[in-house]
Amino acid sequence: MxxxxxxxxxxxxxxxxxxxxxxxxxxxxxxxxxxxxxxxxxGKFQRHKFLYASGATLGMGLEKGGIHERVFRHLGIKADAFRLDDVMKIKRGERTLTFYADRQKHVQAMQQAFPDYGDAIGAFYKEVYQKAAKIRLLMKKLPILPIKTGREAFELLTSLKPTHVTLTPDFFKTVQSLLKKHRLLECKDFIHFLDGQLIDSMQTTTKDCAMLMGVLALDIYHEGAYYVQGxxxxxxxxxxxxxxxxxxxxxxxxxxxxxxxxxxxxxxxxxxxxxxxxxxxxxxxxxxxxxxxxxxxxxxxxxxxxxxxxxQDTWGTMTLYISLDETHLPEDFPLFQQLMSPEGNSHDEGNHLFLSASDKNDRKRAPEGFRTLTVSTHINLASWKSKSQYDLNKTLFTEKMLQTIRHYYPTIDDAIIDIYPGAPKAWEKYPHRPGGVVGGFAxxxxxxxxxxxxxxxxxxxxxxxxxxxxxxxxxxxxxxxxxxxxxxxxxxxxxx
Missing domain, CATH: 3.50.50.60 (FAD/NAD(P)-binding domain)
Known part of the structure; x- marks a missing residue:
């Protein structure tokens, strides 16, 4: 046959x-x-002696039992990556927070950052981690949703444990409802911190993010976050x-x-x-x-x-690809960080940046003494439709993103060698994303x-x-x- x-x-x-x-x-x-x-x-692209990652380079799913670890083990692939203890820095105004891989250390850091809400934050994360652990147990067999066949229904049912019954009411809730339960809605800076995690992974914020997907996203970095060489x-x-x-x-x-x-x-x-x-x-x-x-x-x-x-359009992204002279960077320049515009309160339209830098020892991306940096932000594609809008936005967003980076790193211009903007048409031309859509549905x-x-x-x-x-x-x-x-x-x- x-x-x-x-x-x-x-x-x-x-x-x-x-x-x-x-x-x-x-x-x-x-x-x-x-x-x-x-x-x-x-993907990637090359300019002169520098290699740029098209999107962010934070790796996940490489821990024992993670999807990439399982697929790679099945196929005989060994990933060249190292695990991060400090996953990323988050800067908003004068405040800098660290997302720690260790759950206990992370919660303690959040409690110290927001002492007036310390007990509530502890209770919030306790519930987040408990729910996420139950969902991971369910997802171990990788059941299929939404159910379309009898076999898919059978596989889901055989994945269920008695503890999963307690998750049923959460299907209709958002992460915001969990914040409300723990009386954290007034802790705006903490919510902004959570929104930054969710906008990058779930394409939405605590207000609208489905609770069961949201708690997984808030917990996933603790399971394992990695720097992948190249x-x-x-x-x-x-x-x-x-x-x-x-x-x-x-x-x-x-x-x-x-x-x-x-x-x-x-x-x-x-x-x-x-x-x-x-x-x-x-x-x-x-x-x-x-x-x-x-x-x-x-x-x-x-x-x-x-x-x-x-x-339907989903989000788009505006991206800057930057080559840097390492001698002009701070010694503690993070591999991964989020920067909030000092004037901005929302997490889209250039107010929230995700920065992904090459490791100083990563020779796949830059020669010794140099590094590459990918900077991205969410954009609403509806405002990029006409040529005049597009050209103006490309210029304005490039400068707005650079201004935010300069706010936190005033000498960054001394380190910059080249900048290549990646607007929606670049995402349409190279990875062939229609209209520049990136990231899937919120x-x-x-x-x-x-x-x-x-x-x-x-x-x-x-x-x-x-x-x-x-x-x-x-x-x-x-x-x-x-x-x-x-x-x-x-x-x-x-x-x-």
Whole structure:
């Protein structure tokens, strides 16, 4: 019997995870990536002697039992990374907070920073950590949501323990309701600190973030945060190599322009006119790509919910890529930090920056004595539609972001060698994000868990993975959705 032919569209970490696992399971796999780099939003680019990480480079899921650790162990990959004790610094006005990996140390630091709310903060984190531990126990078997088949329902039910019943009321609550319970709504600076954690991982803040997703996000760095040598693109290249070792075809520079159904198989057409046939197609492109790459007949067969979301923008990002002379940097310049604009109170539109610097010993990213820095902020794409708006915003946001960095590091201009702005069109041109969308849907109550998008579609053997699909954005989320495609096609599981 001929092997099933599987085409993976998009060489981001989610698609590469699915492709590498399926290739190892003996499937005939072809991975098509439109750009010249693996990794998607976690990719890289080179300018002169400097290598820049497209997105932030904070690694997670490498701890024992974490999704990347399990996938890499399954595939025989060893990650080159070191664990962080101090995960990041958070600066807002005159206050600097440290996010500590150790839970007890972290809570004590928060209590010392906000002494008037010390007992309430202790009780808040105790409940956060208890709920997160229960959810991790449930997620150990990586159950699929939302449930679409009897097998998926059975797998979820067999993952449940009696303790999970206590989480049921929390499906309809937000992180803000937990803050209210512990009488912390008046502690605005503490809420701003939490909002900074959630906006980067859940694409929303405490006010709207679904509680069960939020407590996981607030706890995840304690499970393990890592600096990955070179950047998270290394995950993508390691996965691509693993796929090729097991016989997969992994092809860069092949942009898919059409997917159509011919009798019982799919035909996938690339921009060069090449036609490839497949029994299964896994789409790791953003779902906003579906109206353009699915032919009219197939697109019409998608569920109304998926079609609706495929026409919705999510957040965008404005990014600065900076090369630095290390001699002009403070000795304690953090690898990862968040900076709040001194004048800003919200966490979007340039008021909240995430900075990810290369380690001083990371020769993959910069020569000795130099470092690279990726600076990103959330933006509302609705205000970037016209050319005049776009050009003005690109200039204004670049200066606004630099002004915030200068506020906290007044001599930063002495260290800057080059700056390359990455506005929405750059994200559209290089990792092929339609309109510049980045990060997936905000994990609110209406977009998360049972209300999220499934990897399974109404089209037989047409699958989705990536940051729009349960469990959402980040390398952990996209890897889980890639695993779900592998599991649903083969029935196999990761090694424990």
């Amino acid at each position: 001929a092997r099933e032919e599987i085409i993976v569209i998009g060489g981001g970490i989610g698609g590469l995870t699915a492709g590498a696992l399926l290739a190892q399971a003996g499937k005939s796999v072809t991975i098509l990536e439109a750009s010249r780099e693996w990794g998607g939003c976690a 950047g998270l693109y290394q995950f993508a290249y390691d996965l691509a190599d693993a796929a090729k070792r097991n016989g997969a075809k992994a092809i860069l520079g092949r942009r898919v322009t059409e997917i159509r159904k011919v009798r019982d198989h799919y035909e996938v057409v690339d921009h060069r006119g090449n036609i490839r046939t497949a029994d299964h197609v896994i789409c790791n492109a953003p779902i906003q790509s579906l109206p353009k790459i699915l032919n009219e007949d197939l697109y019409s067969q998608l569920s109304p919910g998926l079609k609706k979301r495929s026409k 994990q609110t109550r209406t977009h998360s868990l049972f209300f999220s998008l499934s990897h399974r579609t109404s089209l037989k053997n047409f699958w989705l993975c990536g940051d729009s699909v349960f469990p959402g954005g980040g390398t952990i989320g996209v890897s889980v959705s890639g695993y779900h495609c592998f599991h649903s096609i083969t029935g196999r599981r990761l090694i424990q």
